[in-house]
Amino acid sequence: xxxxxxxxxxxxxxxxxxxxxxxxxxxxxxxxxxxxxxxxxxxxxxxxxxxxxxxxxxxxxxxxxxxxxxxxxxxxxxxxxxxxxxxxxxxxxxxxxxxxxxxxxxxxxxxxxxxxxxxxxxxxxxxxxxxxxxxxxxxxxxxxxxxxxxxxxxxxxxxxxxxxxxxxxxxxxxxxxxxxxxxxxxxxxxxxxxxxxxxxxxxxxxxxxxxxxxxxxxxxxxxxxxxxxxxxxxxxxxxxxxxxxxxxxxxxxxxxxxxxxxxxxxxxxxxxxxxxxxxxxxxxxxxxxxxxxxxxxxxxxxxxxxxxxxxxxxxxxxxxxxxxxxxxxxxxxxxxxxxxxxxxxxxxxxxxxxxxxxxxxxxxxxxxxxxxxxxxxxxxxxxxxxxxxxxxxxxxxxxxxxxxxxxxxxxxxxxxxxxxxxxxxxxxxxxxxxxxxxxxxxxxxxxxxxxxxxxxxxxxxxxxxxxxxxxxxxxx
Numbered sequence: 524x525x526x527x528x529x530x531x532x533x534x535x536x537x538x539x540x541x542x543x544x545x546x547x548x549x550x551x552x553x554x555x556x557x558x559x560x561x562x563x564x565x566x567x568x569x570x571x572x573x574x575x576x577x578x579x580x581x582x583x584x585x586x587x588x589x590x591x592x593x594x595x596x597x598x599x600x601x602x603x604x605x606x607x608x609x610x611x612x613x614x615x616x617x618x619x620x621x622x623x624x625x626x627x628x629x630x631x632x633x634x635x636x637x638x639x640x641x642x643x644x645x646x647x648x649x650x651x652x653x654x655x656x657x658x659x660x661x662x663x664x665x666x667x668x669x670x671x672x673x674x675x676x677x678x679x680x681x682x683x684x685x686x687x688x689x690x691x692x693x694x695x696x697x698x699x700x701x702x703x704x705x706x707x708x709x710x711x712x713x714x715x716x717x718x719x720x721x722x723x724x725x726x727x728x729x730x731x732x733x734x735x736x737x738x739x740x741x742x743x744x745x746x747x748x749x750x751x752x753x754x755x756x757x758x759x760x761x762x763x764x765x766x767x768x769x770x771x772x773x774x775x776x777x778x779x780x781x782x783x784x785x786x787x788x789x790x791x792x793x794x795x796x797x798x799x800x801x802x803x804x805x806x807x808x809x810x811x812x813x814x815x816x817x818x819x820x821x822x823x824x825x826x827x828x829x830x831x832x833x834x835x836x837x838x839x840x841x842x843x844x845x846x847x848x849x850x851x852x853x854x855x856x857x858x859x860x861x862x863x864x865x866x867x868x869x870x871x872x873x874x875x876x877x878x879x880x881x882x883x884x885x886x887x888x889x890x891x892x893x894x895x896x897x898x899x900x901x902x903x904x905x906x907x908x909x910x911x912x913x914x915x916x917x918x919x920x921x922x923x924x925x926x927x928x929x930x931x932x933x934x935x936x937x938x939x940x941x942x943x944x945x946x947x948x949x950x951x952x953x954x955x956x957x958x959x960x961x962x963x964x965x966x967x968x969x970x971x972x973x974x975x976x977x978x979x980x981x982x983x984x985x986x987x988x989x990x991x992x993x994x995x996x997x998x999x
Contacts, residue, residue, distance in 0.1 A: 526610055529559045529699040529723060532566055533706040535573035536716025539566070541723070545696065550616040550842040550849075551833050551879040557613070559699045562724030567691070567732040570720035574662045574689035575738045577717030582659045582687040590641055593684055595712040596705075597634035600677075603704060604628065607673060610700035612834045615669050615844040616879070619837040621797065629674035630705070633977065636961045637681040640979055644685075654994030657986040659687035660764060661740030664733040666726070666754075668746045669698035669844050670800040670902075675745045675768075676702055678965070678976045680719070686985035688741075691720045693733055697845050699723050726750065734758050741766070741985065745802075748900075748926075748970045766974030766984050768802070768966055770900045771928030774921035775805035776943060777818070778914070778934035783810070786933035787818050789956045791825040791906060793931075795884045798840045799904035800848075802971075803929035803951065806901060807890075809917050812910030819867050819888040819908055826868035826884040826906070831877065842880040843903050849880035852903030856885055859896035864907070865889045892920060900926070914943065922948045927968030929953070950975070 529547065532539045541560030549556045600607070607630065608623030617626050648655045663683050667675040672694060683690050694702035706721040722729060730750075734742045735757045742758050744751055745768040758765045777786045790808050799806070810818040832838030843849050856871045869885030882903050890897050890907040897907055911917040921930060930947040932954055934940035944952035950967035959965070964980035966972055974984050 526557050526613060527700050527703040527707065529557055529703045532560055532562060532570070532723060533710070533719075533721040534566070534570045535720065536710070547614055547697070547699065548845065549613050549879075550844050550846075551881075553846070553879050557700060559696050560723035561696070562722045562729055564729065564732045566722050566724070567729045568736065570691040570722050571662060571733070571736050571738050573717035573720055574691055577715055578659075578662055578689045581689055581715060581718045584687060586641060586644075586646070589685055589687065590638065592712055592714055593634060593641075593681065594638060596708055596714075597631055597638060599708040599712060600630040600634060600705070603708065604631070607701050607704055610704060611672060611698070614698040614700045615672065616834055616841040617797065618834045618839070618841045622834065626671065626673060629671065630677040632961050633674070633677040633681045636978055637685045637982070640982070641685050644979070644982065649995035652993055652996050654991040656989040656991060657983075658989055660985055660987050661688060662738055663688045663690045663741045663743060663985065664739050665690050665692045666730075666733065666742070666744045666746065667692070667694045667702070669695035670797065670802070672698045673701045673705075676705060678981060679743050680705070682982040683743075683985050684718070685982055688985050689718045691722060691733060693722050693724065693729055696723060696725050730754070731757060734763075735760060737761050739763060743974075743984070744768070751972060766976075767972035768974070768976060769970060769972040770926055771802045771804070771967065771971050772807065772898065772900050772924045772926045773803055773805045773929040773931065773949065774807040774809055774924075774947075775931040775933070776917050776921055777808070777810045778932065778940060778943065779811055780935040781933040782935070783814060783818060784821055787821040788825050789933075790931070791822050791884070791886065792829075794906045795826070795829055795840055795904045798843050798882070799852075800844060800902055805929070805931045806906060807897060807921070808906055808908045809911050809920055810908065812912055815888070815908065815910040819865070819886070822886045822906060822908060823867040826886045829884045831874045831881055831883060833877075840881075840884060840904055843882055844880070846880060848902060849882065852882050852901055852905065855896055855899065855901045855903070856887075856905060859887050859890070859894060859907070862894040862896070863889070863891070864894060864896060867908070869904070892923060898924065918943065918946045925970045928971035929967070
């Protein structure tokens with residue numbers, strides 16, 4: 524299947540050929556598989572201007588008009604799901620089943636949820652004699668990462684369209700192919716020119732304009748905490764709304780009464796999913812100190828049974844997504860061993876027979892809170908196991924992080940597990956392996972970001988609130 528042409532921007536309903544391009548590298552082979560446009564500040568300004576021109580008309584469309592177009596986009600995402608999955612497999616190395624499954628499927632997942640909630644969403648609500656109105660915030664810059672590319676694009680584009688906003692999307696230049704397919708879908712769906720614009724390029728070339736331009740009303744960014752801080756500072760000069768979904772160092776707390784085999788096995792598989800490249804991954808496994816060695820044995824066995832291989836061969840783990848990330852992951856593993864961690868499984872050696880950016884699923888035991896691997900986001904298939912003496916210490920260790928995205932608790936007594944979850948300073952907690960819910964808000968505390976995505980809370984991020992005093996007389 525041919526990969527899409529990402530050497531063009533999509534601005535104001537037109538495809539614009541870029542003057543400069545850069546290679547898109549398949550991390551499994553380290554070979555170029557496509558080219559991507561390298562946009563300039565001028566391209567970003569052109570896209571922002573187009574979105575600003577389109578906003579007055581699009582913001583006044585009816586819910587039914589928006590539902591019709593969003594429905595067409597959603598159906599096309601489903602129709603082209605395999606093509607999107609293959610693009611993701613090529614651009615960031617997700618294994619075949621993951622690429623065509625959860626990765627490609629995450630687009631319709633968010634559009635389906637918007638289509639479910641939008642018909643009954645209260646854009647007007649009486650409060651006494653006042654009419655509360657929820658109105659589109661305006662022109663939005665959407666900046667998305669490479670690890671779950673379609674998921675993060677859909678989690679922003681779907682609610683922005685539903686709210687009546689116009690937008691400029693800048694996907695990661697490392698994984699631009701699925702975004703290009705979405706732009707083709709948007710064009711075919713009949714979305715008015717300028718409502719959705721796509722610009723490719725680097726944050727260095729485009730970031731200041733996309734996040735600081737006075738015509739931009741909101742920036743929604745998913746990526747590193749370092750970049751999120753810079754975006755927030757740049758956007759603050761023009762008092763924009765900024766929604767940030769950033770890094771994580773999530774803890775898995777296994778309580779005394781938990782099924783250790785089940786909890787540890789799940790924690791390993793979950794941590795290694797998507798080659799460990801998920802911001803909400805549970806990368807710190809906290810177990811009762813007396814059972815730490817047993818937990819390490821279980822984790823090592825599970826990790827060694829995971830397969831690592833070429834994405835098209837549908838191994839459990841593909842490569843990490845790029846050379847720079849590969850280097851960071853290997854450095855973290857080697858530093859952890861220097862710091863005194865026990866290598867239970869995996870390590871820094873590349874798996875046999877593979878030449879791309881592959882990292883073996885790695886389990887580190889006897890990790891202590893002063894080690895970098897216990898505090899830094901590795902963003903690779905690396906699990907750190909730590910012991911605790913009592914539940915108060917477990918919660919203290921879990922909360923001893925600059926991040927606060929997610930958490931996990933395992934225990935036979937669900938009420939006791941829920942009480943532990945209530946003490947964790949994170950935006951999300953999973954009890955006994957419960958999975959994400961597209962209706963529930965996704966987001967974190969502290970340096971994991973602000974704002975929420977997914978479902979109705981994701982829609983609210985793209986809306987302003989207006990009080991029309993006296994507008995609800997007789998309706999209260």
